[in-house]
Structure formats: C-alpha cells, structure tokens
C-alpha cells in the first residue's frame with residue numbers, strides 16, 4: 145500500500161511508505177509540559193493572557209517525580225496502541241529534551257532531567273513507534289512575532305502590532321525552529337512521523353504564520369533528508385497532498401479527500417475530555433463505548449485514531465485516562481483483528497453499525513445491538529461463514545426459502561440481503577463484532 149508521493153522538494157528523497165501507519169490504526173498522543181501544573185489545559189498562557197513572569201511558576205515548580213515512561217508505554221500497549229506522538233515542545237515553548245539551543249527545557253526545572261530520551265526508549269521497548277509533535281508556534285521565544293494567538297496579543301487593537309513586534313525578527317526564530325528540529329531528527333533514532341502545529345492566515349493587520357514564516361519547504365527537505373521515509377502532517381502550509389491529514393476533535397463524515405477527490409491518508413486526533421494538556425476540573429469525559437465507537441468509525445473510513453492523554457505534573461496519567469485506556473484494551477484484546485490492517489469496506493452496512501474490511505474478512509460492528517436478526521444488504525450468497533470475533537462462536541446465516549411459520553420474517557427491505565440470526569442477549573462486549581468470511 146505504499147503510496148504517497150513525496151515531496152514538494154527535488155532531489156533524491158525516498159518515497160514515503162505509509163503502509164505501517166495504515167496497518168497500525170491506533171496511536172497515543174501525549175501532551176505534556178509545564179502547563180500540567182496549571183492543570184487547565186495547554187493554552188492557559190494565552191487564554192488567561194499571562195505574561196512570562198506569571199507563567200514562570202509552572203517552570204520553577206515542575207518536578208514530575210512519579211514519571212515512569214515504562215508505565216506509560218505499558219498502558220498504551222495494553223490499550224492496543226502501536227505508536228505514540230509526543231509534544232516535544234508545545235506553543236508555550238517549553239522543551240522536553242535537553243536542547244542545546246534554549247534554557248527553557250526540562251533539565252533546568254527542579255526535575256533536572258531529560259524527559260524525552262527515556263520516553264522514546266520505554267515506548268520502543270514495548271514495541272511502539274516514536275513520532276514527534278513539534279509546535280511551530282512559540283510564545284516564549286523573543287523573536288516569534290506577536291499575532292492574534294499570542295498571549296501578548298493586543299487584540300482587537302490592531303494598530304499596536306507594529307510597535308509590539310518592532311524588535312522581533314522571525315528570521316531569528318526560524319533559525320531556532322530549524323535548529324531544534326534538526327536536534328530532534330538526529331538524536332532520537334528513527335522517528336516515524338513529524339506532526340507540526342500549526343499555520344494560519346491572520347485577520348487583516350495581524351502577522352500571518354504561513355510557509356514563508358517557517359520556511360516550510362526547507363524544513364521539509366531537512367526532515368526528509370535526516371529521516372528518510374518519515375511521514376509529515378498537513379500543517380506546514382505546503383502545496384500538494386500531505387503524507388497524512390489531521391482532522392482534530394471531530395469525526396469526518398466520510399473518508400477525507402483532496403480537491404480532486406483523491407482519498408488521503410488520515411489520522412483523527414481526539415481528546416478524552418476536551419483539552420489536550422492535563423485539565424483537572426474537566427468533567428466531560430467520553431465514555432469507553434464512545435471511544436471504541438470513535439476508533440471503529442475512523443477505521444471504517446480508512447483512517448487512524450490518535451487518542452490523547454495529558455499526564456499530570458507528577459508525571460502520571462490521569463486515573464480517568466487509565467480507566468478509559470483499560471476499557472479500550474479489554475475490547476481490543478478480543479477485537480483488534482477488526483482494526484489492525486483494516487480499512488473502509490466496499491459494502492454498505494445496515495443502520496447502527498459499521499464495517500471494516502481486510503481482504504476476505506468483513507467485520508460488522510454492532511454499535512446498537514439489534515434484536516435477533518441483522519440484515520446485510522448486498523451480501524446474499526457472498527458469505528461463507530459468520531462468527532462473533534470475541535469468542536469465535538458461529539452466527540447462523542439464515543438461508544431462504546423462508547420461515548413459513550413467521551412469514552413476516554422474510555427478508556424485508558431487499559432481495560439481496562443476507563440475514564443473520566444473533567443471540568437475543570448482547571454478549572458481554574462493549575461493541576460486539578461479527579466476522580463475515582467472504583466467499
């Protein structure tokens with residue numbers, strides 16, 4: 145399935161093989177930084193318009209003494225995740241590794257150590273691939289120009305921008321950005337994906353943050369040269385199809401395409417509760433069935449799910465995240481065959497269900513468990529065998545002619561339907577899956 149073109153650059157750069165990603169389907173996003181101390185998300189510096197001084201206590205008091213990345217990796221693996229994407233730096237500019245280009249890093253906090261190296265190692269030891277998120281935006285760097293998203297934005301007083309930015313030089317920031325990315329691409333072994341965040345057009349009068357500001361073409365070239373085969377996301381404002389698209393906090397209605405209708409490799413990124421960084425008081429946590437549904441729905445449209453956790457300032461996963469991951473793991477332990485290596489099916493599923501498919505294996509996910517019968521359009525005479533995935537127990541295929549005792553049962557709604565008879569009681573699985581082995 146290797147597909148994607150590469151690059152908007154010339155030269156001998158290896159084509160991008162996305163097949164591992166399209167196989168693995170499920171990854172862990174981790175948003176972690178000093179904002180965990182604020183415990184109200186990763187944007188608090190901006191949303192509360194903090195000055196650097198006001199934000200400094202999060203740095204001065206950052207000491208995640210319970211941090212054990214091996215435990216994180218185990219939790220991710222048990223949930224069925226195959227790769228992880230870590231925020232090496234978020235918009236606040238704080239760095240998780242011992243960058244030579246800044247003092248604003250974990251080694252200078254009371255914790256005193258590099259957080260990234262042991263994390264990458266721990267996840268790799270558990271068999272998960274390493275991917276890096278890196279914020280293009282930087283609210284700490286003195287040369288990053290102030291725009292509408294910056295904590296020092298004078299919004300809506302546009303006339304103040306030139307004065308505020310007069311001593312800021314994006315060229316200097318750009319050099320820093322490229323230098324740090326070079327460190328990340330050379331000091332941590334093979335990095336499978338680069339997740340840059342983000343570019344934007346500003347309202348008139350405010351500085352944009354687009355490809356010229358990052359020198360995205362040069363950045364892309366460097367990254368692809370240093371990490372041949374790496375997948376790069378779609379937020380660098382580069383022309384052409386990205387290696388993968390990143391719908392955020394919503395489920396696309398169908399497989400995302402480019403303007404010509406070509407299906408893109410894609411990965412939905414989703415939170416447990418709304419914020420990405422640790423958010424103590426957030427109440428709206430998604431239920432385990434909803435999370436499982438999101439994973440199934442994503443794969444049924446040919447995509448991946450990158451599910452985020454925001455570890456605490458002590459260095460642990462929120463207990464609610466641990467429970468959710470555990471719930472997903474229980475489901476994945478017996479149903480992951482309908483996820484790994486699967487994609488959109490050519491068949492249309494009945495109401496309240498989703499298909500995923502891997503060759504001759506068609507997986508029917510019963511989102512709302514129906515009573516006694518399931519009618520599958522277009523599948524009459526096409527299925528050799530049917531069973532529940534979780535316990536491999538046979539599901540009866542009802543072949544006509546018809547049930548004379550109950551003529552009403554006779555295939556309502558379409559001659560080409562295949563009828564399955566399922567137990568009246570839903571088995572003890574959040575979302576039961578029926579595996580249909582096609583002829």
Ligand code: GLC
Pocket residue numbers: 175186187341342392413420
């Ligand atoms: C947004 C947010 C950011 C988060 C990211 C994840 O761009 O700015 O906080 O890291 O989405 O997709």
